[in-house]
Amino acid sequence: MTASDVLDRLRALGDDLVTTDPTELATYGRDWTKVYTPAPLALARPRTTEEVAAVLRACSEAGVAVVPSGGRTGLAGGAVAARGEVVLSLERMRRMDPVDVLGGTVRVQAGAITAAVHAHCEPHGLTWPVDFASKGSSQVGGNISTNAGGVKVIRYGLTRQWVLGLQVVLMDGTVLEVGGALEKDNTGVDLRQLFIGSEGILGVITEATLKLAPLPRKLDVMVFAVEGLPGVLRLFREVRQSGLTLAAYEFFTQRCLDRLLRHRDLRTPFDRPADHYVLIEVEDTEPDAVEAWVSGIFDRGLAIDGVLAQGPRQAAELWALREGISESLSATGQPHKNDIALPVAALEAFCAELDTVLATRYPGWELCLFGHIGDGNLHVNIMKPDDLDKAEFLRLTKQADHDLFDLVRRHAGSISAEHGIGLLKRDFLGYRRSPDELRLMAALKRAFDPQGLLNPGKVLPASP
Amino acid sequence: MTASDVLDRLRALGDDLVTTDPTELATYGRDWTKVYTPAPLALARPRTTEEVAAVLRACSEAGVAVVPSGGRTGLAGGAVAARGEVVLSLERMRRMDPVDVLGGTVRVQAGAITAAVHAHCEPHGLTWPVDFASKGSSQVGGNISTNAGGVKVIRYGLTRQWVLGLQVVLMDGTVLEVGGALEKDNTGVDLRQLFIGSEGILGVITEATLKLAPLPRKLDVMVFAVEGLPGVLRLFREVRQSGLTLAAYEFFTQRCLDRLLRHRDLRTPFDRPADHYVLIEVEDTEPDAVEAWVSGIFDRGLAIDGVLAQGPRQAAELWALREGISESLSATGQPHKNDIALPVAALEAFCAELDTVLATRYPGWELCLFGHIGDGNLHVNIMKPDDLDKAEFLRLTKQADHDLFDLVRRHAGSISAEHGIGLLKRDFLGYRRSPDELRLMAALKRAFDPQGLLNPGKVLPASP
Numbered sequence: 037m038t039a040s041d042v043l044d045r046l047r048a049l050g051d052d053l054v055t056t057d058p059t060e061l062a063t064y065g066r067d068w069t070k071v072y073t074p075a076p077l078a079l080a081r082p083r084t085t086e087e088v089a090a091v092l093r094a095c096s097e098a099g100v101a102v103v104p105s106g107g108r109t110g111l112a113g114g115a116v117a118a119r120g121e122v123v124l125s126l127e128r129m130r131r132m133d134p135v136d137v138l139g140g141t142v143r144v145q146a147g148a149i150t151a152a153v154h155a156h157c158e159p160h161g162l163t164w165p166v167d168f169a170s171k172g173s174s175q176v177g178g179n180i181s182t183n184a185g186g187v188k189v190i191r192y193g194l195t196r197q198w199v200l201g202l203q204v205v206l207m208d209g210t211v212l213e214v215g216g217a218l219e220k221d222n223t224g225v226d227l228r229q230l231f232i233g234s235e236g237i238l239g240v241i242t243e244a245t246l247k248l249a250p251l252p253r254k255l256d257v258m259v260f261a262v263e264g265l266p267g268v269l270r271l272f273r274e275v276r277q278s279g280l281t282l283a284a285y286e287f288f289t290q291r292c293l294d295r296l297l298r299h300r301d302l303r304t305p306f307d308r309p310a311d312h313y314v315l316i317e318v319e320d321t322e323p324d325a326v327e328a329w330v331s332g333i334f335d336r337g338l339a340i341d342g343v344l345a346q347g348p349r350q351a352a353e354l355w356a357l358r359e360g361i362s363e364s365l366s367a368t369g370q371p372h373k374n375d376i377a378l379p380v381a382a383l384e385a386f387c388a389e390l391d392t393v394l395a396t397r398y399p400g401w402e403l404c405l406f407g408h409i410g411d412g413n414l415h416v417n418i419m420k421p422d423d424l425d426k427a428e429f430l431r432l433t434k435q436a437d438h439d440l441f442d443l444v445r446r447h448a449g450s451i452s453a454e455h456g457i458g459l460l461k462r463d464f465l466g467y468r469r470s471p472d473e474l475r476l477m478a479a480l481k482r483a484f485d486p487q488g489l490l491n492p493g494k495v496l497p498a499s500p
Numbered sequence: 501m502t503a504s505d506v507l508d509r510l511r512a513l514g515d516d517l518v519t520t521d522p523t524e525l526a527t528y529g530r531d532w533t534k535v536y537t538p539a540p541l542a543l544a545r546p547r548t549t550e551e552v553a554a555v556l557r558a559c560s561e562a563g564v565a566v567v568p569s570g571g572r573t574g575l576a577g578g579a580v581a582a583r584g585e586v587v588l589s590l591e592r593m594r595r596m597d598p599v600d601v602l603g604g605t606v607r608v609q610a611g612a613i614t615a616a617v618h619a620h621c622e623p624h625g626l627t628w629p630v631d632f633a634s635k636g637s638s639q640v641g642g643n644i645s646t647n648a649g650g651v652k653v654i655r656y657g658l659t660r661q662w663v664l665g666l667q668v669v670l671m672d673g674t675v676l677e678v679g680g681a682l683e684k685d686n687t688g689v690d691l692r693q694l695f696i697g698s699e700g701i702l703g704v705i706t707e708a709t710l711k712l713a714p715l716p717r718k719l720d721v722m723v724f725a726v727e728g729l730p731g732v733l734r735l736f737r738e739v740r741q742s743g744l745t746l747a748a749y750e751f752f753t754q755r756c757l758d759r760l761l762r763h764r765d766l767r768t769p770f771d772r773p774a775d776h777y778v779l780i781e782v783e784d785t786e787p788d789a790v791e792a793w794v795s796g797i798f799d800r801g802l803a804i805d806g807v808l809a810q811g812p813r814q815a816a817e818l819w820a821l822r823e824g825i826s827e828s829l830s831a832t833g834q835p836h837k838n839d840i841a842l843p844v845a846a847l848e849a850f851c852a853e854l855d856t857v858l859a860t861r862y863p864g865w866e867l868c869l870f871g872h873i874g875d876g877n878l879h880v881n882i883m884k885p886d887d888l889d890k891a892e893f894l895r896l897t898k899q900a901d902h903d904l905f906d907l908v909r910r911h912a913g914s915i916s917a918e919h920g921i922g923l924l925k926r927d928f929l930g931y932r933r934s935p936d937e938l939r940l941m942a943a944l945k946r947a948f949d950p951q952g953l954l955n956p957g958k959v960l961p962a963s964p
Contacts, residue, residue, distance in 0.1 A: 138737050139844035139876070161741065183686050194684065197661055210936050217843035219875040220658065220917035222647050222697055223925075223932045224959045225941045229693035233686055253743060273602050277625065279717060279784075320743075379681035380603035411683040412603070453684035461687075468687045472674050477689045479947040483940065495688045 042098040049090050054080050065117040067108040076117035081125045085242045093209035101489045104236040106178025109170035112458030114235040126177050132156045141217045143245045146177025162248040165192035177241040183233030185454030190410040191283045196232045201245035207485040217245050236491040238484040252319040256326045257351040260339035261310030265387050268312050284317035285410030292361045292406045299364035305343040315358045361406050370420040372433040376444050377453035380412045386447045413453040441467035457495045506562040513554045518544050529581040531572040540581035547592045549706045557673035565953045568700040570642025573634035576922030578699040590641050596620045605681045607709045610641025626712040629656035641705040647697030649918030654874040655747045660696045665709035671949040681709050700955040702948040716783040720790045721815040724803035725774030729851050732776050748781035749874030756825045756870045763828035769807040779822045825870050834884040836897040840908050841917035844876045850911045877917040905931035921959045
């Protein structure tokens, strides 16, 4: 069957279901990685689960690969279509059922925008606690397929914890309903878990029953300047033992702040620079208790300086110091990004060794470190030195990645905390997963997609 | 290879590793179901992961089936050995590493007793929030293999949420380390999830890195008498919207209370019987706020009567009203037990229809209903009528199970909320899982255990 036969078959499935418009293909063939050249065969935008199944069946029969596509805000190339695949966009499937307030659940289609789900639930005092900077574009199906993390994981856990049921279409067109609006359902192997976080290589999520959490009534945000990573961790231990309900524990370094202030019209609340900063958010705590706790921090020398937001506007300003970093690094230079996780207990030794490796092997490179340190999650950004050629920088960062991941492995960490594997980290997966694990993953892939047509080459090498 | 050859091989692995003592075999061949006659070939009690792997390799080579065995407190026959299997008990593997207070984790061997883990973590102000009546006997490995539920699920979720890493031995002796002391690790298919809740049919859990939660500082327990199931659910809606942190929301009926009071020397705190009772536990709430909330409940007619525990002793007395029920039913009669889950929104319609089915098809049968209703989880107990022969009761309850599960299916519920499938529910699994799901589960089983020797016949039919 030729490419044009396949297109004819897909076109026959419905008016306006498929397009080959080059602009659309260029847009829908990439995610936020921007390092692969998009080259899909076509873009399919079904409106129903039945249409998704029909597209998959047609592609199965034609032996054409399919790339499931959400808001394409991923950073690992998991939604890239660069080898003549059909991009299957879920964006037209954004129905949201009424919120079940008593059960604390809502069923939505996979294309529902994350922020739209929040807005849908908010009038009921509920939220789907999956929250990060790209929530205005990302879709529920993508959130689930990547087991999305973000700034609230320390309070709520990963996306996995907030998914009760899934409707999934397999590559052969089989429609599965796994789980449902149930908190408890111990009936054999939990297939639902296989689709969460596996980046669309086992099935296409079309609908989900989400578990909701009560909205916090009150949030307090504060930023502290502390001395080095030991200061960050000392304060973390303190807040963990305080009995306060921690909603976020983020950190960033002075280098990140410098670049943020170069890029954006923001003010630092601090009189003089420190080397490390911590952003803390606590939930539903009495005003007196928060102020007393903050005073105690200073009394005991746990912070050099600090500010407690007086109201939502200042809280947003403090959050901007942390959330504006990623964009500011790209705007002021060329960052090479990694997203790693370490056991919290290993962070201090790891960071010290990382400094040594960089100083020894890559002298002069600027390291911009920030992230969800309460979860052991570091965003490691190496900035291209101005005097280094771009191609040479790419070559060297590839080598540096091996050094970094080797260090991560020695500290029992993960090479991808929340961004996933996709195309970008696939060839490094052996730094985290053993040959036995890789063999089992490949066996699972074969069980769900024997022809290897669903998101091929992502996570695992494409089958021959 | 004969049975005696296999025993010789196992004996050669280590002194005191294996026994065929008939008393031991009778004990270790059964769980709390007590309906199957134990008939294992031998009992192996390894002390290390290497010994577990050696036992599994030997049994694989000999084609002998293995039943992994924890505290054997299961209610579905998942740990029963009735067909010449080797029982692999983890009870000698109960090492607990020091608690990582900063990271909030602890690594333990699978044989560690649940309550011992609690005691190990408590001095650090932390707990592993997996909590139920059998915690003094149950083991961590069994808790994880069955994705155990219990009385705190509404607050903390199921066991699945509290497992960061697993060491697992496959039937061929392969030792896997999946996950670790990491909150975040998005590196491909999360194999760890496959072993959680799959009742030992895919691998034997030997060690686990557990996620810990801060101990609550204060718990308030109260019991209310309400009118019927609508009263139970009205109060649930109220407490959900109150902003109180709900640690438990349990219910039981007057029939359960009657049998409890017949069996145990307990007093009811109520002057007159009601038909339904609710036990509520709330966490870390100011005393004034709790009392004001309770007053509001009465002011608005949401409860007929109620009592708020004044101190830990009375709290324990109130909990005994709920936790003593299961034992009391068995002590005062012969219950036929089921453990089902419904979407909370479907509970009222389901229970009304269940009453009708029982009244129409099984007139005179006594239904004792209690459970974790905040999770949609009902323990459905049908008591054998005194004038009915035991064998006839068993025959009729088998038929009644089909009626019950048909009703459960029509309301999108689960035939096993927290007890699992094991042997007891295996032939009913089709009421919850579709043929496609069963086919995929069988494919997973083959990928992990091609010979079908690990806990055969549990969850899925034994392979031919």
